[in-house]
Amino acid sequence: MEVIETERLVLRRPRVEDAPAIFTRYASDPEVTRYMAWPTHRSLDDTLAFLHVCDALWTQWPQAGPLLVFARDGVTLLGAAGVGYNNETVAQIGYVFARDAWGRGYATEALTANVEAVRHTGLRRLEAGVHVAHQPSCRVLEKAGFAREGIRPGRPTDFPNLPASANRDSAIYALAL
DSSP states (O other): OOEEEOSSEEEEOOOGGGHHHHIIIIITOHHHHTTOSSOOOOSHHHHHHHHHHHHHHHHHOTTOOEEEEEETTSOSEEEEEEEEESSSSEEEEEEEEOGGGTTSSHHHHHHHHHHHHHTTTTOOEEEEEEETTOHHHHHHHHHTTOEEEEEEOOOTTSSTTSOTTSOOOEEEEEEEO
């Protein structure tokens, strides 16, 4: 599953040489990363550390992991989407896209492609947590067939890019495979 192709997208495993594009296109953008579970990248070193984590995840769970999302030309980086295993039957799914890729259906297309790619892996459940105020992301999950199961109260470490006084509650979504 290191490469997935859809009608408009190519999803592939990240490489070290992708670091500058990841940093520039989305990881260093405070607006893009506002509702992410990871801190906005402040330097290319942060992005390289992320790529190290990606490699570790692919080593531990070779059937799926973080993927970069490119336009069909294979050159234009749009964002990232992928699966992170909790165990052999349950995984987290997530996505992030550069601002100029918002509102074009890429997130739904990439999310759906990831779901289809892991159907044969033995996973039984995919989960996603999204900030309760991030309605566009909630809609993406719903379009991809995920059901909202409830609200998880926020913890201080949730959504590290929000102000200290911000609500950190997550809407929890799931999809049975």
